[in-house]
Amino acid sequence: xxxxxxxxxxxxxxxxxxxxxxxxxxxxxxxxxxxxxxxxxxxxxxxxxxxxxxxxxxxxxxxxxxxxxxxxxxxxxxxxxxxxxxxxxxxxxxxxxxxxxxxxxxxxxxxxxxx
Amino acid sequence: xxxxxxxxxxxxxxxxxxxxxxxxxxxxxxxxxxxxxxxxxxxxxxxxxxxxxxxxxxxxxxxxxxxxxxxxxxxxxxxxxxxxxxxxxxxxxxxxxxxxxxxxxxxxxx
Numbered sequence: 001x002x003x004x005x006x007x008x009x010x011x012x013x014x015x016x017x018x019x020x021x022x023x024x025x026x027x028x029x030x031x032x033x034x035x036x037x038x039x040x041x042x043x044x045x046x047x048x049x050x051x052x053x054x055x056x057x058x059x060x061x062x063x064x065x066x067x068x069x070x071x072x073x074x075x076x077x078x079x080x081x082x083x084x085x086x087x088x089x090x091x092x093x094x095x096x097x098x099x100x101x102x103x104x105x106x107x108x109x110x111x112x113x114x115x
Numbered sequence: 116x117x118x119x120x121x122x123x124x125x126x127x128x129x130x131x132x133x134x135x136x137x138x139x140x141x142x143x144x145x146x147x148x149x150x151x152x153x154x155x156x157x158x159x160x161x162x163x164x165x166x167x168x169x170x171x172x173x174x175x176x177x178x179x180x181x182x183x184x185x186x187x188x189x190x191x192x193x194x195x196x197x198x199x200x201x202x203x204x205x206x207x208x209x210x211x212x213x214x215x216x217x218x219x220x221x222x223x224x225x
Contacts, residue, residue, distance in 0.1 A: 004157075043205055043218040043219050044158070090157050090158070100163050101146070101148070101163070101209055101214065102148070102163060102171050103148075103150075103158075103207075103214060108155075
């Protein structure tokens with residue numbers, strides 16, 4: 001079985017400050033890891049993924065994420081937050097051994113960036 | 116490229132009714148997955164279709180069924196609707212790698 005935990009329901013940050021949205025995962029095999037963002041009344045928009053290789057992954061809109069195998073974490077980061085980054089963020093995992101590409105999502109973290 | 120499209124955008128049904136939701140995948144994608152996102156929660160995997168067959172299924176009852184057509188588009192059918200089926204239903208398509216999501220269909224069961 002695979003699972004994802006996003007321990008913070010909401011993260012508040014001031015514009016221009018760095019942000020971190022936390023994610024931990026559990027899978028039987030090696031993980032594929034993803035971050036998606038959801039704006040109000042919209043579907044999910046892909047931000048970045050980790051498959052293999054460099055533990056620091058860079059994605060869209062200046063976001064990056066760091067894969068830490070020993071801590072089973074994949075935290076999302078951005079050096080300088082924008083008000084327009086305010087949205088709902090979801091971490092997801094897929095087990096590499098899984099023939100299909102079913103994703104298991106966390107419960108989501110609402111990011112609020114204040115001017 | 117139109118991306119993943121879903122129809123209808125919104126739908127209101129009453130308990131016991133049946134509903135069909137539709138999804139057209141991103142051009143070139145052959146795999147379609149369906150997710151249910153209840154209010155305030157993350158999406159939950161319903162099932163996935165590949166080569167017109169259900170390849171993988173999540174923990175959803177048989178009331179939830181689907182179909183994939185030769186052009187890779189897909190339908191999600193839900194029978195005997197319950198109040199708890201009210202949610203945003205998301206379709207995602209993929210070829211290999213990451214899944215691309217549509218805008219969703221908001222289903223309200225009264």
